[in-house]
Amino acid sequence: MTASAKAWLAILAAVVLLPVFVRHAIATEIWIFAIFGLGLNLLMGYTGLLSFGQATFFGSAAYVAGYLLKFYGINVFLALGLGIVVGAISAAAVGYLCVQRSGLYFIMLTFALNQMFYFTAYQWTTVTGGEDGMPGIPRPSVLGLDIHRPLAYYAAVALLFILSLWIMKRIVESPLGKILQAIRENELRAEALGYNVPRMKLAAFVVGGAFSGLAGVLYAMLFGIVPLESIGFVFSGNVVFATLIGGSGSLYGPVIGSFVFIWLSESVSSMWARWPLLLGVAFVIVVLFFRGGVVEAWARFWAWRAAHRAPTVAGADAPR
Amino acid sequence: MPLVRTERLTKSFGALVAVNAVTLEVEEGSLHSVIGPNGAGKTTFFNLLTGQHAPTSGRIIFDGRDIAGTPPHRIAHLGIARSFQRTSIFPTLSILDNVWLATFARQESWRGLAWRRADRYPELTRRALEVLGEVGLGEKASLLAREISHGEQRQLELAIALAAAPRLLLLDEPGAGLSPDETQKMVALVRKLKGRYTIILIEHKIDVVMTMSDRISVMHFGSVIAEGNPVEIQRHPEVRRAYLGGVVAP
Numbered sequence: 341m342t343a344s345a346k347a348w349l350a351i352l353a354a355v356v357l358l359p360v361f362v363r364h365a366i367a368t369e370i371w372i373f374a375i376f377g378l379g380l381n382l383l384m385g386y387t388g389l390l391s392f393g394q395a396t397f398f399g400s401a402a403y404v405a406g407y408l409l410k411f412y413g414i415n416v417f418l419a420l421g422l423g424i425v426v427g428a429i430s431a432a433a434v435g436y437l438c439v440q441r442s443g444l445y446f447i448m449l450t451f452a453l454n455q456m457f458y459f460t461a462y463q464w465t466t467v468t469g470g471e472d473g474m475p476g477i478p479r480p481s482v483l484g485l486d487i488h489r490p491l492a493y494y495a496a497v498a499l500l501f502i503l504s505l506w507i508m509k510r511i512v513e514s515p516l517g518k519i520l521q522a523i524r525e526n527e528l529r530a531e532a533l534g535y536n537v538p539r540m541k542l543a544a545f546v547v548g549g550a551f552s553g554l555a556g557v558l559y560a561m562l563f564g565i566v567p568l569e570s571i572g573f574v575f576s577g578n579v580v581f582a583t584l585i586g587g588s589g590s591l592y593g594p595v596i597g598s599f600v601f602i603w604l605s606e607s608v609s610s611m612w613a614r615w616p617l618l619l620g621v622a623f624v625i626v627v628l629f630f631r632g633g634v635v636e637a638w639a640r641f642w643a644w645r646a647a648h649r650a651p652t653v654a655g656a657d658a659p660r
Numbered sequence: 661m662p663l664v665r666t667e668r669l670t671k672s673f674g675a676l677v678a679v680n681a682v683t684l685e686v687e688e689g690s691l692h693s694v695i696g697p698n699g700a701g702k703t704t705f706f707n708l709l710t711g712q713h714a715p716t717s718g719r720i721i722f723d724g725r726d727i728a729g730t731p732p733h734r735i736a737h738l739g740i741a742r743s744f745q746r747t748s749i750f751p752t753l754s755i756l757d758n759v760w761l762a763t764f765a766r767q768e769s770w771r772g773l774a775w776r777r778a779d780r781y782p783e784l785t786r787r788a789l790e791v792l793g794e795v796g797l798g799e800k801a802s803l804l805a806r807e808i809s810h811g812e813q814r815q816l817e818l819a820i821a822l823a824a825a826p827r828l829l830l831l832d833e834p835g836a837g838l839s840p841d842e843t844q845k846m847v848a849l850v851r852k853l854k855g856r857y858t859i860i861l862i863e864h865k866i867d868v869v870m871t872m873s874d875r876i877s878v879m880h881f882g883s884v885i886a887e888g889n890p891v892e893i894q895r896h897p898e899v900r901r902a903y904l905g906g907v908v909a910p
Contacts, residue, residue, distance in 0.1 A: 515764050515781075516774040518753070522761050525750040532710060532748075533824065534736030534765035543774070 344509075347592055351505070354599075355498045362603065364490035365562065370602045371501035372558045377583045377594025378508045379427075379551025384580065385589030386512060387544045388524030389438075390447050393454030394552050394579050396434055397427040399571020400457060401553030402560040403468055406477045409561070416482045420500075420557050427553015428546045430457075435545025439538045442527075454573050461571050473567040477560045497558055504551060509591055511547060520544055581619070585626055587635030596634045663688040663858045664709070664828055669718035669728075671704055678704040680882035681718065686828075686875075691859045693869045696879035702862045703745060705879070706830050709860075710742050711735040722828070736765060739827035743817045745836050745862070751806035755797055758805050758816060759788040762823035788823055795819040795849060811842035818849065829857040835865055847872070870894065 341349075358367040376398060383389045401423035408414045408422065438449045461468045468474055479487055487493045511517055519540055522530040531537050560566045569575055578601065586597020601619075608615040630637045662685040671679040679701045686692045694702050707713045709720060711732040720728045722738060730738075741762075750758050763784045764770075772780075779785065792798045795815040800808060805816060818834055834850060835843045847868050853859060854872065863869050869876060869890075876893045878886040886896045893899055 510777070511774055513777045513779075514772065514774050515770065515776070515778050518757055518761060518764075518778050521753060522750050522757075525752060526748055528712075529744070529748045529750065529820070530761075531732045532712075532736060532742060532744075533762050533820070534733050536733045547774075 351502070351592075351595065355502065359491060359494050363606075364494050366602060366606045368490070368494045368497045368562050369559075369606075370599050371497050372555050372562060373579070373582065373602050374595045374598035375501055375504045375558070376552055376555035376579050377586070377598050378504055379548035379555070380579050381583050381588055381591075381594045382508065382511065382520070382551075383544050383548045384583060385587075385593065386517060386524060387520040387541060389541060389544065390580070391438075391450045391545075391548070392447050392573065392576050392580065393434060393450035393457075394548070395571050395573065395575035396450075396454045396457045397431045397549040397552035398556035398559070398575065398579075399461065399566070400430045400556070401426040402556035402566045402570050403461065403474060405557040406474050406560040406566045407467065409478055409480070410474070410476055413478070413480070416480055416487075416561075419561075420554060423553040423557030424550045425553070427556065428550040431545045431549020431552070432542065435542045435549070439541040439545070451573060451576075454571075454576055458568075458572050461568060468566070468568070471568055473565050474560075475565040477564050477566065479561045479564070493562065497562070500554065500558065504554065505591075505595065508551070512591055516540070516543065581623060583633075585622060585633050587633030590632065590635045593633055593635045600634065661688070662686055663723060664860075665721045666709075667719040667721065669705070669708060669720060670716045671701075671708055671713055672716045677882050679708060679715075682879070682882075682884050684877055684884060684887070686858060686860055688858050689855060690874040691854045691861060691872060693861045693863060693873040693876045694879060695863065695866070695869055695876060700879040701882040702879055703832055704882075706742060706832055706860075706862065709735075709828075709830060710740060736824065739825070740830065741821040741824035741826035741828075742830035743821040743832055743834055745832040747810070747813045747817050749805045749813060749816055749820065752804060754801070755792065755803055755805055755808070755816060756785070756788055756801040759791055759819050759823045760784060762820045763787050763791075763825075766824050787825075791819050791823045794822070794852075796845070811838055811845075814838060814842070814846065815849070818846075822853070826857060829853070829859045831859060831861045831863075833862050833864060835863060835868070843868075 358370065376394065380391060380394050383391045404426045405419040405423040409419050434450065434453045437453065438446055441449055462470055479493065481487060482496065485492065487496050519530065519535055523535070523537055523540055527537055556570065559570060582597035582601035583594040584597065585600055586595065587593030604619065605615065608618060626633055665685045666682055668681040668683055669679060670677065670681050682705060694705065696702055704713065708715050711730050711734070714729040718728065719726050722740065727735060727738065760778070764781070789798065789801060792801050795818055797812060797815055797819060800812070805813065808816070814834065821829060831850065835846050838846060843865065850861070851872060861873070873890055875887065875889055877884050878893060878899045886893060886899045888896065
């Protein structure tokens, strides 16, 4: 079995088993956050662009789709489609400004623009509800199927997550995926080969924004509210954090990261109010020892095991 | 007719005139070397040709068209490829991918850009492997670029430039930092390319330049102080004073 087939099998197993062990709302949130992380990972892991403003696209999509769901009763497909479009367009606008700069200035720009969106949502209380958020987001049925039951909604989200993962896999294995990695590795050479670097970076933004937008709408329908935090910088930080813990630059990294992050924050936070401390420690360990996150730690563990077991295997094959 | 011609090409950085009114013609199919001491402006001259810098003044006529100030990614599509003096590769990508990226960039259309799997372009993969074979890296295609020796990385550097199927090939000290052994290999390689490509070569190893070049331009403090075939250059009094010194016996 190929490594990719194994990974898919593991993910399918996780999708089926997760609601057995974890509360449905949390299980759903894990896959939503994973979709969010997939989008960021294309920017951060593959293109080398540390965007600290992903909540801009997540929140904008959640507000727009949430508003239309609430006041105009649009159907779910339209809401998801709009969310993807709003995510992509807001990412195109933010990305256009940000790709002109690099390094620290790039990061600060994504952050500053995120703050701009945040304060717009904060001030525009007639539409967004300001600090109170935008409550009362309905979850209309899909093709006659009621998705109000937590497990039904979980299934719908899990399906969209698998679809998202498959699409992202195709993208990172496409020429574009290679070009983005080339830009991460060596921008000057990528340009000399004939790639329009800013335009390619913008493409990464737009795709990443579309994924964030999808996640945003699913999030709004999960909790029935668009909280102000969903467009705030803490949320942007969380997805960076989760992706780093899981392993940035590897396709499955953000999925694992999302699982670790959401599960930890939901289960530990109810027991211990200072749980972010634990996350901080995890973060320090990752940054110091496992730059590639859980994915790298996992690979290293197996390499270590293989190295230690090799002599016994050889011994078993030897004639008695 | 020359493939590329520069007319009084000038680049200044503040008060420093790095390239000073350089007029130069390179015939199609020839190997034209540019020599000169460190800081003479050779690499800056390349950077002007490939669009990394916009010239302060002057023109660059490539194939009958003024390309001065065109950005690098457009220049690449016109068929100008370069290798870098300081190895410039994609370290964590495979050697095949390093070269494949150059072949993909030169496609007429980028069909399947964001959807088709990159390994489903058999024609490009074949071309990339062919180029790797030519520079002697065929066996190592699946290794990561950071895993090979410095000498091999220099070969890769050249392969990336070749894979772009250039009409004009700019080689910036392909032998930089190589051992005598590796240098010999590299010289043989460049010799094989001669005639198949139009080449402008920057090189410090004078004996290499003298034996291979059709024409040589000598740069000093940003200006071309002499131009001619190798024999003329060896005899040129100003060149010997400025650059060759005692290296080449009279």
